[in-house]
Amino acid sequence: MNYLKPKTVDEMLKNIDENPDFYIFCGGTDLALKLKNSSVDGVIDISSLKQFDFITKTDSMIQIGALTTVNTILENHYIENYIVILSDVAKEFASHQIRNIATIGGNIVNDSPVADMIAPLLVLDSTVTLLGSKGERTIPLAELFDGFKSLTLKNEIITTINIPIKKHQHYYRKVGARAKLNISKLSLAMIKSEDKYYLSGTSLNPYTKRFFNVEKLLESGEFNDAMILESLEKDISPSGSFRSTKEYRFQVLLNMIKEGLDGF
């Protein structure tokens, strides 16, 4: 396996252009298992590029560098004060040892349907800033995903996650087989802001997306359980897996939506 460790951004961009099939490597908590279990041509380790490890706040947004570890997010007072849902997610993310090295950018680009960070970032209307040798662009996070384990990155890396600051109430719950180091059966991230609802969750689609039909239904103010389930049919397509059945996921998601609404 080829292992490249660029020391500068220019060197990294050159590495990516020359080796578009190599995996971008940072903390390695997901990739290490892949390296063990399958043959990988090469990785580009970007962990030296500390300029992408930061959390800053302006009047309108909080920006998180892609190399920021989950424990750094958990300990950050801007996030604790303005984006409580992300602190809640970080608290239940893997274990202390993994949170010490796993990065938010890695969780996003690994693009697992059970990735904890993606759903809360989607309901917060986050954008991501991407960098490639052709330049920088910022797109809505949702536009990064176009299928199961499929990203719209074009020889680019994520450098920054941009989260708008807005007044909101939030609900987050992760359901799994155990209390700690829990890989979710499903989770729900829900936000209410200015009478609008934003919902998303893990393990409910081939890749994580918002539940637009349920959002519209809740906004209308007139709904019952059957109507929520009917909208969910359009928003989610959970498969039965070894972690949970399809029926369980529908029922528990309905229960969580109602629990969230009760708290608002």
Next chain:
Amino acid sequence: MQINCKINNKEYSFDSSPTKRVLDIIRDEGITSIKEGCGEGECGACSIFYNGKLVNSCLMVAPQMDGAEILTLEGLLAQTKHIRESFVEEGAIQCGFCTGGFVLRAYDYAKQNGVKDEKALKDALDGNVCRCTGYQKIVDAILKSLK
């Protein structure tokens, strides 16, 4: 590839395949307090301090060691003496396979904020698994060491 690093304050230099796990490299050097439990980042028996942060060495590959400072229990014997004694006094060890990881996490926890609160401590132990004790004696031992 050539790797240079410090393990327990001693310089090491070796040639390694880039996919070799840090866990295996350290154990091959005769430093065996770290164990392979699950091999997939869930049990914490392979925990090491990596540039000051506690991480799972089974989820790391050789090149990540280059230039790094690594500490295992062997390099922290004086600093963890009271914790290890507390484990013995409370009978918090059965097979002992997980103990090194728990002692390092207890030391890490005490260094960070170390509030003497059972709930906070149990949350803090989310990356360490013990299959023998049922945890209570481990929790008691760590709480005692925090006095």
